[in-house]
Amino acid sequence: MSNKNLQGEVWVFAEQEGGKLHDVALELCGKARELADTLGVQVGAVLPGYNCAELAKPLFAHGADKVYIVDDPNLARFTSMPYARAVETLICKHKPQIVLYGATPLGRDLAPRVASATRSGLTADCTDLQIGDVFEARSKQEYKNLLHQIRPAFGGNIIATIVNPEQWPQMATVREGVFPKKEADEARTGEVIEEKVEIPAELLVVEALERFVETKKIDLKGSRVVVAGGAGVGSKENFQLVVDLANALGGAVGASRAAVDSGFIDRDHQVGQTGTTVRPALYVAVGISGAVQHRVGMQDAAKIIAINNDPDAPIFSVAHYSIVGDLNEIVPMMIKAAQERVVTE
Amino acid sequence: MSSYRSIVLVKQVPDTSKITGNAMKEDGTINRAALPAIFNPEDLSALEAALEVKDRFGGTVTVITMGLPKAADVLRECLYRGADRVILVTDRGAGGSDTLATSYVLSQAVKKVGEFDFIFCGRQAIDGDTAQTGPQCAEKLGIPQICYLTEIIDVKDGTATLRRSLGAGWEVVKTTLPALITVVEEANEPRPQAAIKVMRHKHKRAPLEAAEGETIAPEDQIEQWSLGCIDADPERCGFPGSPTKVHKILSIVLKKEGSVQVAPTEEGVRGMFSELVKDRVLG
Ligand SMILES: Cc1cc2nc3c(=O)[nH]c(=O)nc-3n(C[C@H](O)[C@H](O)[C@H](O)COP(=O)(O)OP(=O)(O)OC[C@H]3O[C@@H](n4cnc5c(N)ncnc54)[C@H](O)[C@@H]3O)c2cc1C
Numbered sequence: 102m103s104n105k106n107l108q109g110e111v112w113v114f115a116e117q118e119g120g121k122l123h124d125v126a127l128e129l130c131g132k133a134r135e136l137a138d139t140l141g142v143q144v145g146a147v148l149p150g151y152n153c154a155e156l157a158k159p160l161f162a163h164g165a166d167k168v169y170i171v172d173d174p175n176l177a178r179f180t181s182m183p184y185a186r187a188v189e190t191l192i193c194k195h196k197p198q199i200v201l202y203g204a205t206p207l208g209r210d211l212a213p214r215v216a217s218a219t220r221s222g223l224t225a226d227c228t229d230l231q232i233g234d235v236f237e238a239r240s241k242q243e244y245k246n247l248l249h250q251i252r253p254a255f256g257g258n259i260i261a262t263i264v265n266p267e268q269w270p271q272m273a274t275v276r277e278g279v280f281p282k283k284e285a286d287e288a289r290t291g292e293v294i295e296e297k298v299e300i301p302a303e304l305l306v307v308e309a310l311e312r313f314v315e316t317k318k319i320d321l322k323g324s325r326v327v328v329a330g331g332a333g334v335g336s337k338e339n340f341q342l343v344v345d346l347a348n349a350l351g352g353a354v355g356a357s358r359a360a361v362d363s364g365f366i367d368r369d370h371q372v373g374q375t376g377t378t379v380r381p382a383l384y385v386a387v388g389i390s391g392a393v394q395h396r397v398g399m400q401d402a403a404k405i406i407a408i409n410n411d412p413d414a415p416i417f418s419v420a421h422y423s424i425v426g427d428l429n430e431i432v433p434m435m436i437k438a439a440q441e442r443v444v445t446e
Numbered sequence: 447m448s449s450y451r452s453i454v455l456v457k458q459v460p461d462t463s464k465i466t467g468n469a470m471k472e473d474g475t476i477n478r479a480a481l482p483a484i485f486n487p488e489d490l491s492a493l494e495a496a497l498e499v500k501d502r503f504g505g506t507v508t509v510i511t512m513g514l515p516k517a518a519d520v521l522r523e524c525l526y527r528g529a530d531r532v533i534l535v536t537d538r539g540a541g542g543s544d545t546l547a548t549s550y551v552l553s554q555a556v557k558k559v560g561e562f563d564f565i566f567c568g569r570q571a572i573d574g575d576t577a578q579t580g581p582q583c584a585e586k587l588g589i590p591q592i593c594y595l596t597e598i599i600d601v602k603d604g605t606a607t608l609r610r611s612l613g614a615g616w617e618v619v620k621t622t623l624p625a626l627i628t629v630v631e632e633a634n635e636p637r638p639q640a641a642i643k644v645m646r647h648k649h650k651r652a653p654l655e656a657a658e659g660e661t662i663a664p665e666d667q668i669e670q671w672s673l674g675c676i677d678a679d680p681e682r683c684g685f686p687g688s689p690t691k692v693h694k695i696l697s698i699v700l701k702k703e704g705s706v707q708v709a710p711t712e713e714g715v716r717g718m719f720s721e722l723v724k725d726r727v728l729g
């Protein structure tokens with residue numbers, strides 16, 4: 102879609118599951134509010150589902166001005182094609198200038214399908230979003246008020262800003278926790294807009310036969326203390342050290358992508374750009390080098406302890422306490438000290 | 447046995463676990479030459495899923511990759527594992543493609559291959575983790591997408607019953623065919639290369655891999671398609687076809703000041719903890 106609507110709204114895809122909004126949708130409403138205020142436009146939330154009118158209220162409370170509800174029994178459960186049809190139809194009708202999605206398994210299934218249908222750009226896993234002008238040297242064109250989609254770039258210590266100058270809407274996905282959820286303003290209200298989208302039978306060819314939803318096993322985002330292990334921990338067996346330290350400090354267990362990729366621990370524990378962003382009171386990085394993709398997910402912790410045997414490891418640049426040495430000696434000392442502390446108190 | 451035609455989309459990626467300093471060029475694209483190139487791990491899982499369909503239900507496996515001529519490496523690896531046909535899509539005009547342009551090129555190549563029952567691709571490539579190309583191809587081909595496959599339960603009568611991951615939990619779905627399926631690493635254990643197939647295919651090369659003046663015997667040629675071969679509109683490929691542009695690249699300067707050096711000793715660690723308790727970080 103190349104016709105740019107400068108008055109277009111800032112939209113959030115309101116992901117819900119069984120009548121419950123995903124946290125990331127509310128986090129994004131807060132960010133969308135900021136972006137929309139900078140642009141002087143309104144915030145819209147798109148809510149496909151069935152019998153989900155109730156969910157408009159929290160969306161207003163977190164910053165939406167309008168909630169577009171597509172209420173249809175065929176949308177009771179997520180399947181890619183009907184959901185994509187609903188969202189792309191509303192995009193074509195209302196021409197928002199920005200659409201944000203949570204980078205959840207569902208959002209990452211839906212957003213690219215919508216981007217393809219609308220032929221617009223989509224940037225995955227943004228770690229920041231801003232509004233700014235862009236001057237294109239090649240075409241000598243000045244673009245006002247583009248969405249700056251900021252994310253670590255592959256290949257070292259670099260952060261890239263991506264823009265979609267021409268093909269709008271400008272779309273991005275954002276992981277849970279990147280933007281903290283703002284406090285709800287229960288007094289805020291807005292306009293509910295009921296939309297009807299035709300979903301033809303040929304889009305209804307995927308049928309869910311059986312489903313098992315786990316309750317989340319870990320709460321990384323909500324933990325006061327996170328102890329995270331990296332590739333330096335060396336093995337799945339040795340990762341128990343990280344778990345023991347987390348237990349001694351009453352914290353949750355985090356990990357780098359390298360630790361996850363090596364099979365030391367499940368992917369739900371990954372901290373960073375393509376994992377969870379955490380802001381605990383204390384973050385302990387054990388055998389983690391501190392690649393930019395990891396740092397963006399933990400550098401806002403109030404206090405950071407880093408343990409690494411390489412004095413030049415980048416993790417020390419964000420640490421408040423730097424311990425240079427072998428984690429196999431230091432972590433047991435920390436566990437002991439933490440346990441003594443409990444005993445003496 | 448029936449005959450299911452599977453197409454697998456694979457990518458050669460820089461080994462992100464071996465990232466070294468200057469891997470970026472000034473225009474923000476990656477200098478792939480600076481990193482070892484490997485078979486994207488989840489694409490290997492996608493290949494295995496296609497081979498599994500072939501083994502259990504009968505059929506053929508065709509693999510397509512888009513990339514530089516060197517990407518024929520991953521195609522050879524597919525032949526060594528049991529793929530029946532491999533195709534390299536390579537063209538200067540495809541350079542700089544973002545996921546939208548990439549999915550356009552790949553879907554054009556799929557259309558040229560012809561009718562199919564399955565498209566398998568890895569959930570995501572390790573150099574971007576975006577997971578976008580699969581769903582975008584499905585949309586362009588007008589077929590359903592099943593993301594995050596963990597198990598092929600059954601294939602029959604033009605339908606597939608599949609288990610997919612929901613992140614927290616799983617779902618069993620039944621879809622009509624053709625369908626595009628993205629595969630996660632947990633789905634299977636990719637088979638090793640078969641020595642006999644290595645012997646048979648190791649001389650296969652794409653025409654653009656030939657040294658100057660050298661000709662590759664027809665029976666040793668890997669099929670190589672340009673954008674023209676797949677009827678691709680140049681305006682939808684490469685830089686012109688990519689709505690996302692890299693506007694700015696910022697190097698982060700690492701600073702060390704403000705960090706307390708803690709001695710790697712029991713006293714050091716205890717001292718740090720008492721400070722954290724005093725500051726009410728620890729209870
Ligand atoms: C698209 C993309 C997305 C990514 N997303 C994420 C993400 O969300 N989260 C993430 O973490 N990474 C992510 N990464 C990967 C990231 O770039 C790094 O590769 C990864 O964070 C490295 O993990 P690590 O620090 O555990 O491993 P390494 O970089 O291998 O570091 C291991 C460290 O352990 C130290 N060490 C070794 N032995 C000992 C010992 N005995 N005692 C003390 N220290 C020791 C070493 O000095 C080294 O510093 C992403 C990469 C890409 C390309």
